[in-house]
Amino acid sequence: MTIKLHCFGESGHSYKVALSLAFNNLDWEPVGIDFFRGGSRTDAYRSDLNEMGEAPVFIEGDLKLTQSGVILDYLSEKTGRFGGSDPDERREVLRWVLWDNHKMSAQAGVLRFLANFLTEEKRSAEVIAFLTGRMKSALSVLETHLNGRDWIVGQGITNADLSCCSYLFYNEPFGFDRSAYACIDRWLARIAEQPGWKHPYDLMPRAFPGAA
Amino acid sequence: MTIKLHCFGESGHSYKVALSLAFNNLDWEPVGIDFFRGGSRTDAYRSDLNEMGEAPVFIEGDLKLTQSGVILDYLSEKTGRFGGSDPDERREVLRWVLWDNHKMSAQAGVLRFLANFLTEEKRSAEVIAFLTGRMKSALSVLETHLNGRDWIVGQGITNADLSCCSYLFYNEPFGFDRSAYACIDRWLARIAEQPGWKHPYDLMPRAFPGAA
Numbered sequence: 001m002t003i004k005l006h007c008f009g010e011s012g013h014s015y016k017v018a019l020s021l022a023f024n025n026l027d028w029e030p031v032g033i034d035f036f037r038g039g040s041r042t043d044a045y046r047s048d049l050n051e052m053g054e055a056p057v058f059i060e061g062d063l064k065l066t067q068s069g070v071i072l073d074y075l076s077e078k079t080g081r082f083g084g085s086d087p088d089e090r091r092e093v094l095r096w097v098l099w100d101n102h103k104m105s106a107q108a109g110v111l112r113f114l115a116n117f118l119t120e121e122k123r124s125a126e127v128i129a130f131l132t133g134r135m136k137s138a139l140s141v142l143e144t145h146l147n148g149r150d151w152i153v154g155q156g157i158t159n160a161d162l163s164c165c166s167y168l169f170y171n172e173p174f175g176f177d178r179s180a181y182a183c184i185d186r187w188l189a190r191i192a193e194q195p196g197w198k199h200p201y202d203l204m205p206r207a208f209p210g211a212a
Numbered sequence: 213m214t215i216k217l218h219c220f221g222e223s224g225h226s227y228k229v230a231l232s233l234a235f236n237n238l239d240w241e242p243v244g245i246d247f248f249r250g251g252s253r254t255d256a257y258r259s260d261l262n263e264m265g266e267a268p269v270f271i272e273g274d275l276k277l278t279q280s281g282v283i284l285d286y287l288s289e290k291t292g293r294f295g296g297s298d299p300d301e302r303r304e305v306l307r308w309v310l311w312d313n314h315k316m317s318a319q320a321g322v323l324r325f326l327a328n329f330l331t332e333e334k335r336s337a338e339v340i341a342f343l344t345g346r347m348k349s350a351l352s353v354l355e356t357h358l359n360g361r362d363w364i365v366g367q368g369i370t371n372a373d374l375s376c377c378s379y380l381f382y383n384e385p386f387g388f389d390r391s392a393y394a395c396i397d398r399w400l401a402r403i404a405e406q407p408g409w410k411h412p413y414d415l416m417p418r419a420f421p422g423a424a
Contacts, residue, residue, distance in 0.1 A: 046356075051353060051356065051357060052311055052315070052353055053349075053353065065303065065307075066307060067306070067307045067310045067311060068310075069306065069310045070303050070306050070307045070310065073303070073306065074303065091277065091282050091285070091286065094279070094281065094282050094285065095277075095278060095279045095282045097310075098279045098280075098281045098282065098309075098310065098313055099264055099279060101310050101313050101314040102313040102314060102317075102318055103264070105314075106314050106318055124338040124339075124342060126336040126338040126339055127336075127338055127339055127342045130336060130339045137265075141263060141264055141265065144258075144263065145263060
């Protein structure tokens with residue numbers, strides 16, 4: 001049964017799941033969401049796919065899941081991979097997935113949206129400065145944690161890495177200068193060397209009007 | 213063995229865990245963090261308690277846990293309560309805990325901080341307006357979900373409720389008008405009727421300078 005992932009290329013939250021699907025070489029296909037024209041906030045989307053009005057939505061037969069952290073956890077149960085090798089590691093993976101949703105992707109995703117996908121008159125310099133400060137605090141925590149480590153948890157790649165890395169692979173400028181974070185830079189390179197890795201735009205259809 | 217929770221009264225993330233400890237009638241005590249003088253961001257705090265520089269930190273003997281969602285999950289394993297009654301419910305609980313960390317508490321906590329615990333000249337009206345818009349979107353999702361439901365997941369109180377409710381119990385103004393959300397209002401009343409419920413300031417020591 002082919003898994004369907006309702007998603008769009010610009011969504012780092014979708015990319016977290018797409019990476020797990022790709023690394024696990026599962027049978028899946030992306031279903032594009034017309035995000036920039038409000039496609040994830042219609043009444044039909046909320047009633048049929050996700051009341052939270054968010055991407056991604058994962059469909060496997062009768063099973064429908066949302067929230068990237070839940071889907072990653074489900075895929076770990078299904079494949080036995082990326083969830084941590086014992087209860088302590090599993091808790092540590094969840095810890096970083098929660099931190100990412102709260103402190104890293106929450107800032108990076110919104111900043112990237114504000115800086116690249118909004119018209120200039122709708123951007124607030126004060127909001128961008130505020131979120132940039134918070135993102136840099138998060139990057140500093142991650143940089144310190146990765147000093148001397150290959151992976152966020154344990155000895156191999158886990159959902160903690162898939163969750164935290166996602167927005168950092170996009171090339172559009174949003175205040176993250178990869179060269180300023182040596183440990184994060186090497187860690188991203190390590191992830192991109194995994195068999196099956198692709199850039200988000202090569203895994204999912206773009207939604208931004210006019211994008212290739 | 214008495215559980216120690218490093219926390220402070222103004223921290224809604226700490227309150228989520230304190231509520232679970234109180235509802236489960238566990239042997240625990242709060243250890244105050246001097247948050248407003250930077251107590252959670254010192255080198256010692258980061259090295260000894262939490263590299264993320266956040267509250268709460270849960271200590272039970274040799275076990276140290278951070279991130280409220282991880283601690284709530286651990287307490288559910290320990291007590292058999294609040295984690296959902298089957299795998300579908302467990303995933304649904306995790307879904308709302310993640311959503312709360314990303315979309316609800318992330319906004320509500322920061323807004324409450326900006327509006328009440330910062331000097332006026334440090335507040336940005338544009339930042340407050342931006343975060344308020346995002347918080348109201350989240351409140352609307354929760355209000356719709358609770359329409360016709362007593363609890364966020366299943367037939368009883370779970371970690372989803374403990375996580376999502378936390379900042380909504382504080383009285384300081386931060387843009388949440390409880391009377392405008394009838395379903396949330398009744399749900400909060402339902403939580404406050406649970407045996408052991410207390411206001412955050414009655415469970416944890418306050419950190420704001422000059423607070424009683």
